Amino acid sequence: MKKIIIVGAGTAGTLMANKLRKVLSVKDWSITIIDKYKIHYYQPGFLFIPFGTYSEKDVIKQKSQFIPSGVELLYADVDRIDGQNNQVILVDGKILDYDYLVIATGTQTRPDETPGLLGDNWYKNIFDFYTIEGALALHKFFESWTGGTLVVSITEIPFKCPVAPLEFVFLADAYFTKRGIRDKVKIIYTTPMSGAFTKPKATAFLGNLLKEKNIELVPDFYIEEVDNENKIVRSYDGREVAYDCLTVIPMNMGDEVIARSGLGDDMNYVATDKNTLRSIAFENIFVLGDATNIPASKAGSVAHFAGETLIGNMLDAINGRPLSHSFDGHANCYIETGFEKASLIDFNYETEPLSGTYPVPVIGPFSLLGNTRINHLGKLAFKTIYWEFLLKDRKLPVSDKMSMAGKNRD
Ligand SMILES: Cc1cc2nc3c(=O)[nH]c(=O)nc-3n(C[C@H](O)[C@H](O)[C@H](O)COP(=O)(O)OP(=O)(O)OC[C@H]3O[C@@H](n4cnc5c(N)ncnc54)[C@H](O)[C@@H]3O)c2cc1C
Numbered sequence: 248m249k250k251i252i253i254v255g256a257g258t259a260g261t262l263m264a265n266k267l268r269k270v271l272s273v274k275d276w277s278i279t280i281i282d283k284y285k286i287h288y289y290q291p292g293f294l295f296i297p298f299g300t301y302s303e304k305d306v307i308k309q310k311s312q313f314i315p316s317g318v319e320l321l322y323a324d325v326d327r328i329d330g331q332n333n334q335v336i337l338v339d340g341k342i343l344d345y346d347y348l349v350i351a352t353g354t355q356t357r358p359d360e361t362p363g364l365l366g367d368n369w370y371k372n373i374f375d376f377y378t379i380e381g382a383l384a385l386h387k388f389f390e391s392w393t394g395g396t397l398v399v400s401i402t403e404i405p406f407k408c409p410v411a412p413l414e415f416v417f418l419a420d421a422y423f424t425k426r427g428i429r430d431k432v433k434i435i436y437t438t439p440m441s442g443a444f445t446k447p448k449a450t451a452f453l454g455n456l457l458k459e460k461n462i463e464l465v466p467d468f469y470i471e472e473v474d475n476e477n478k479i480v481r482s483y484d485g486r487e488v489a490y491d492c493l494t495v496i497p498m499n500m501g502d503e504v505i506a507r508s509g510l511g512d513d514m515n516y517v518a519t520d521k522n523t524l525r526s527i528a529f530e531n532i533f534v535l536g537d538a539t540n541i542p543a544s545k546a547g548s549v550a551h552f553a554g555e556t557l558i559g560n561m562l563d564a565i566n567g568r569p570l571s572h573s574f575d576g577h578a579n580c581y582i583e584t585g586f587e588k589a590s591l592i593d594f595n596y597e598t599e600p601l602s603g604t605y606p607v608p609v610i611g612p613f614s615l616l617g618n619t620r621i622n623h624l625g626k627l628a629f630k631t632i633y634w635e636f637l638l639k640d641r642k643l644p645v646s647d648k649m650s651m652a653g654k655n656r657d
Contacts, residue, residue: 249276249565252335252345254325254504256282258290258638259536259550260351261313265640266558268315271565278317279343281335283324285310288379289633290407291547294414294583296382297389298422303379305630313638325352328508330529347531347561350517352504354407354537354545358497361402363473373473373493376415377407385494389422394431395491400480401438402470405514406499407537407545410592412436413443413453414583415494420460421585434461437468437480437488446599449592452616456584470495499545501538516540521596522573524557531564533557542596544578551637552577555647577649579605581626589622591615595649601656606645608653615654 251267253260264280271278292306314320324338328348335343356377358364364373374388375381399416416436423429436443436457443453443464457464471483473493480488501515510517510528518527519539526532535557536550543549552574559572576596583589591613592600604611612621636643 249346250344251276251278251347251349252343253278253280253349253351254328254335255351255353255502255536255538256280256310256314256320257287257351257353257536258547258633259353259538259554260349261287261310261638262551262554262640263349263351263535263557264318265313265315265638266554267561268317269640270558270562273317277319279319279321280314281321281323281325281337281343282310283322285322287313287638289630290377291411291633292630293376293379293382294411294418296379297374297376297385297415298418299386299390303383306379308634313634315639325504326507327504328510328532330508330510330526330532333531345531347533347564348529349557349561350505350510350526350532350534350538351536351550352502352538354499354501354516356497357500358495360498360500361470361473361495363475364495364497366473366475368475372478372491373475373495375495375497377411377496388492392492394423394428396433396435396489397492397494398435398437398480398488398490399494400436400468400470400488401440401496403498404439405545406496408580409445409544409546410580410582412438412496413457416462417456417460417585418583420462424586433463435463435465435488435490437465437470437482439467439469441466446594448602448616449600452590453582456590456618460585499537505538512540514540521576522556523560523570524553524574525560525564525570533561533564541574541576543574543576544580546578546580547633547637548579549577552579552647554640575648577647579645581622581629583623583626584618587623588618588620589626590618591622591625593649593654598649598651598654601654603654605653606650611653 295301370384374385442450505511521541537545556574602616
């Protein structure tokens with residue numbers, strides 16, 4: 248009996264467990280998936296919790312619900328991966344052998360990496376919304392807040408879901424408008440990027456939206472420290488931004504298991520071939536999702552699209568063939584813009600987000616770099632699609648490869 252181990256039962260690990268079990272016989276292949284937690288969070292839903300649109304029950308399910316029969320689900324903390332000896336070593340000392348390994352350990356927020364973030368005011372007037380605890384604490388705070396300066400700050404790149412902080416400020420604008428206190432809330436958005444986003448067309452589109460909504464953009468801002476006493480965020484180049492409420496996207500880093508296993512870069516991301524999704528260090532280790540160092544967005548949609556390449560290449564490897572499948576970096580993200588509207592971007596390693604329609608030329612129904620109600624409905628539908636289709640590897644009517652059909656080239 249040959250053995251596959253998947254480390255991490257989040258978005259990427261769960262969908263790979265479903266894909267692998269469908270194509271490998273139970274007689275010849277055992278598949279084990281390991282995670283330290285029992286709860287699966289729908290992380291995109293964290294965005295809506297501070298504004299009261301979603302509650303805890305919308306984002307929480309048991310991981311076991313999504314693991315197919317014939318896959319062993321093991322709740323354990325992985326201490327180390329020994330790639331030389333094909334072994335996974337658990338914190339309790341147990342050792343598991345594998346023939347092939349999938350690393351899907353994701354990325355975590357690390358507020359401890361920024362001086363002043365985890366001080367006495369953490370979850371009093373300094374928050375994150377990338378964790379369930381942070382999102383719930385912020386909701387409580389916003390409910391009774393009477394106004395002041397709301398600063399939303401990205402500490403470091405890369406971080407998962409690169410559009411989430413923009414969505415957050417757009418939703419904050421709408422939320423405080425609806426509460427009738429928008430004139431009492433100044434919204435400032437600080438980012439280490441040189442504009443609202445990374446690529447020119449999306450940067451121009453999203454930058455204009457920030458302006459329209461009277462949200463101040465502070466670019467090239469790398470946070471050095473948070474001064475709790477004076478309620479100031481300081482950048483490395485000495486600039487200061489004062490806040491009454493600070494909401495941060497803390498530094499994102501891969502899990503410590505990657506560092507302990509000698510598989511990671513300085514941010515604990517696994518060195519991975521961006522096309523084959525095989526680890527650079529070991530031929531029988533593959534990587535999916537936020538744990539990789541590939542230059543694609545860290546997003547559930549990317550894990551979903553890349554999963555198609557990965558299953559193809561794992562089958563190639565298992566059958567002794569050269570790896571024949573290539574991931575193009577395809578990412579697809581709805582961007583909530585407030586007042587029941589949203590935008591959509593679709594791009595890959597080579598092609599920046601362009602305007603147009605998606606997935607069908609002219610018909611859409613979704614509008615790329617547009618701002619429409621139907622895009623917003625698409626974003627809301629993503630929750631059901633995530634739980635019912637994406638995790639369970641049920642077929643969706645979208646291609647894993649980015650298509651130029653429907654995109655405007657100018
Ligand atoms: C606020 C927010 C909004 C987002 N919005 C979107 C969106 O609109 N669209 C989109 O596509 N994506 C979005 N994302 C990103 C998306 O949620 C992630 O990219 C996706 O979940 C990554 O999947 P993953 O499997 O790589 O990591 P995860 O789903 O985080 O899973 C990693 C798993 O590995 C386990 N693990 C780690 N280390 C160990 C260890 N040592 N031992 C055992 N288990 C371990 C963890 O417990 C975890 O269960 C958003 C994320 C956030 C936070």
